[in-house]
Amino acid sequence: MxxxxxxxxxxxxxxxxxxxxxxxxxxxxxxxxxxxxxxxxxxxxxxxxxxxxxxxxxxxxxxxxxxxxxxxxxxxxxxxxxxxxxxxxxxxxxxxxxxNTDGPGFVRGLKSKIADLESRSALIIGAGGAARAIYFSMAEAGVQKIDIYNRTPQKAEALVEACPYKVDSKVVSSEEARRRMGSYRLIVQTTSIGMLPDTDKVPLQITDIPSDALVSDIIYNPPLTKFLENAAENGATVQNGIxxxxxxxxxxxxxxxxxxxxxxxxxxxxxxxxxxxxx
CATH class of the missing domain: 3.40.50.10860 (Leucine Dehydrogenase, chain A, domain 1)
Structure with a gap:
């Protein structure tokens, strides 16, 4: 049948x-x-x-x-x-x-690009539904250090408090995220900033990141956001939402x-x- x-x-x-x-x-x-x-x-x-x-x-x-x-x-x-x-x-x-296969699917996509996911210090940008799925799934997968930047820090703090998995997390401001950029070998952009038609916007400027960093944006239209362009110009490997x-x-x-x-x-x-x- x-x-x-x-x-x-x-x-x-x-x-x-x-x-x-x-x-x-x-x-x-x-x-x-x-x-x-x-x-x-x-x-x-x-x-x-x-x-x-x-x-x-x-x-x-x-x-x-x-x-x-x-x-x-x-x-x-x-x-x-x-x-x-x-x-x-x-x-x-x-x-x-x-x-929910969104978060685990994102993690599988990361593992198709990098072999040492668990040992990477990460920054997640955003604190909405997509960020929650990705953050919890990364924590469940064993990523030990995940910071979160969100324009409304209270939402990020609530996300950290709600996580049921053991993970070292800190809510950071945009200034602190930029200062700590050199320590992040994984940066994940989970907001709609940069999606068509507002393709000239970025949620956070990427500077001074490690040469082996992976920068991921869950947007795939356009396939290369301004955020990913910025990361690639700074030497990072980039990945869109596909x-x-x-x-x-x-x-x-x-x-x-x-x-x-x-x-x-x-x-x-x-x-x-x-x-x-x-x-």
């Missing part, structure tokens, strides 16, 4: 997930289809009940439902519960289980099928749809 998968959100027409996952189903000979479903906030509860009733095998969750969907699921993975957001749901014997998107999708696919897919094929598929390149 053909299996059904989906992504729900509002808006949803822009999603590249259907093309990515349907290509993988074909590649691995899996009789399944993946559909984009526009679901408004007011219809979320009935939509989840409907998906469960028809026996959907799994689905992804995107804006604006990642938090609100949690109350409509049967069970939550501990990391998803800690992060406070779900982006992947698996139907396990009629029970809808919520996971890897995070690819690996969160790969981890979702693995949860649904038991197969960790060909991420290079996924990346080329996404780049073809974006009509651009990646870092």
């Amino acid at each position: 053909k299996k059904m998968f989906a992504v729900i959100g509002d808006p949803i027409a822009h999603s590249m997930s259907p093309a990515m996952h349907n290509d993988l189903f074909g590649m691995y000979g899996i009789d399944a289809s993946y559909l984009p479903l526009r679901v408004s906030s007011s219809d979320l509860e009935v939509a989840v009940k409907g998906l469960k009733a028809i026996g959907i095998s799994g689905f992804n969750v995107t804006i604006p439902h990642k938090t609100t969907i949690m109350t409509h699921l049967d069970r939550l993975d501990p990391l998803a519960e800690a992060i406070g957001a779900v982006n992947t749901v698996k139907n396990e014997d009629g029970q809808l289980i919520g996971y 890897d995070m998107f690819i690996y969160q999708g790969a981890l979702a696919f693995e949860k649904w099928t038991g197969i960790f897919p060909d991420t290079e094929r996924m990346k080329q598929n996404v780049l073809q749809h974006l009509g651009g390149s990646t870092c």
Whole structure:
């Protein structure tokens, strides 16, 4: 019997997930289809009940439902519960289980670039939902030192206090972040600053970073933000948000099928749809 998968959100027409996952189903000979479903906030509860009733095998969750969907699921993975957001749901014997593959996907993307992630002193810029998923996942993965800079320090402090994993963290000001820049071998930009159409803006100026530093920006449109340009000019290796998107999708696919897919094929598929390149 053909299996059904989906992504729900509002808006949803822009999603590249259907093309990515349907290509993988074909590649691995899996009789399944993946559909984009526009679901408004007011219809979320009935939509989840409907998906469960028809026996959907799994689905992804995107804006604006990642938090609100949690109350409509049967069970939550501990990391998803800690992060406070779900982006992947698996139907396990009629029970809808919520996971978060955004943070772990980001970590897998980092590990595709660097082998010594755990030993790197890191700076995270931002304290929103993406920062929370990335911060908790990096801490769970064993990164020992993670500082956080946010324009509103109280939000960063709340994030540090909420982290359920052991990690040495400090909330820093922009001035302190700049002073300590030479100690960070990993800098992660999690805000929307620099995204189209405001491509001339940067959340923090990059200067005097180690030559082996990796600077990552979760934005992938444009593929090279002003922030990443600045980092590259200072000698850093740079990474945009494509890897995070690819690996969160790969981890979702693995949860649904038991197969960790060909991420290079996924990346080329996404780049073809974006009509651009990646870092």
